[in-house]
Ligand SMILES: Nc1nc2c(ncn2[C@@H]2O[C@H](COP(=O)(O)OP(=O)(O)OP(=O)(O)O)[C@@H](O)[C@H]2O)c(=O)[nH]1
């Protein structure tokens with residue numbers, strides 16, 4: 604063989620070697636991107652991964668969640684106090700009114716609008732500092748963005764006294780009349796567990812941890828190793844104004860997991876009260892599934908919050924969201940219709956796997972996660988084969 608021929612052969616072997624290495628690397632690592640509107644269940648899904656495939660939530664490490672739980676309780680209580688005034692409900696005891704004023708003064712409800720405007724300021728400053736960096740460097744910067752409001756532990760004695768006031772209980776019983784803001788299901792869960800939560804030696808249960816509501820504001824990346832495969836799972840913020848950041852993660856993604864809050868069919872977005880939650884999900888799903896960067900990326904769709912959806916459908920038709928719906932008012936019929944709506948919004952060629960889920964249900968999620976992992980492994984093998 605001539606000298607030139609040998610060099611060409613060596614070059615070709617080196618390219619083959621590089622391809623093998625790339626394929627091997629790709630086969631060993633997958634990147635999952637969690638998308639969906641605010642409160643649709645993305646971060647709760649990560650907690651389930653942590654529970655079933657991470658180190659779980661050992662009791663010794665659960666205390667850090669107490670702060671978030673007390674925050675959810677206080678936020679719920681302050682809303683009840685605010686609405687009490689609007690609904691003209693009187694306190695049973697005069698001293699409770701004073702406690703209420705103190706609690707609301709020390710722990711005002713921070714609206715999403717305020718959080719977002721503070722974030723926009725922080726982000727502008729961070730981006731300015733990063734002006735000369737490449738796009739790829741943006742994600743760690745965003746992950747570091749944090750609100751700098753210090754946490755103040757609420758007085759649990761005071762919380763208990765307020766909660767036990769007959770007037771406050773009357774306001775809580777009238778919570779379906781609250782407007783414009785409503786108590787979240789999680790706030791109700793924690794308020795009803797208030798005696799347990801305010802005990803000195805309280806340790807959050809796994810169920811408590813799953814019920815915590817803490818909006819994601821930046822980008823969180825979690826890594827899990829399952830059956831020798833590394834899963835990099837990226838959890839982003841679902842608020843409308845923060846969705847423009849989603850695209851930064853589209854390129855390297857193995858599969859997109861898209862979360863939909865089924866029970867949002869009669870709700871509006873917190874950040875845009877003219878927009879129905881489920882319609883917004885459909886629109887966002889349409890945009891993501893048609894995005895050209897994701898043309899060849901499979902999607903796993905989670906029609907989540909099934910528990911709340913089933914309860915709601917019994918009382919309220921999905922016609923609030925889909926005026927053309929003529930089917931029966933049963934969870935099964937309504938679910939089928941909603942599923943079809945999503946299928947109609949995806950490009951014909953795209954593979955979309957669908958799961959109807961309840962992200963706070965440990966047992967259900969164990970089975971769902973296991974089948975999701977099977978799907979991801981299959982997608983990964985297919986993609987690696989196409990390198
Ligand atoms: N009942 C019920 N609650 C759920 C379910 N999934 C999530 N939640 C609760 O809904 C709230 C919001 O869930 P998150 O996982 O924080 O939502 P997210 O998609 O991460 O929201 P952002 O970070 O704002 O984008 C939390 O309090 C969860 O406990 C579900 O299937 N059923």
Ligand SMILES: [Mg+2]
Pocket residue numbers: 645646647817818819838839840
């Ligand atoms: Mg989140």
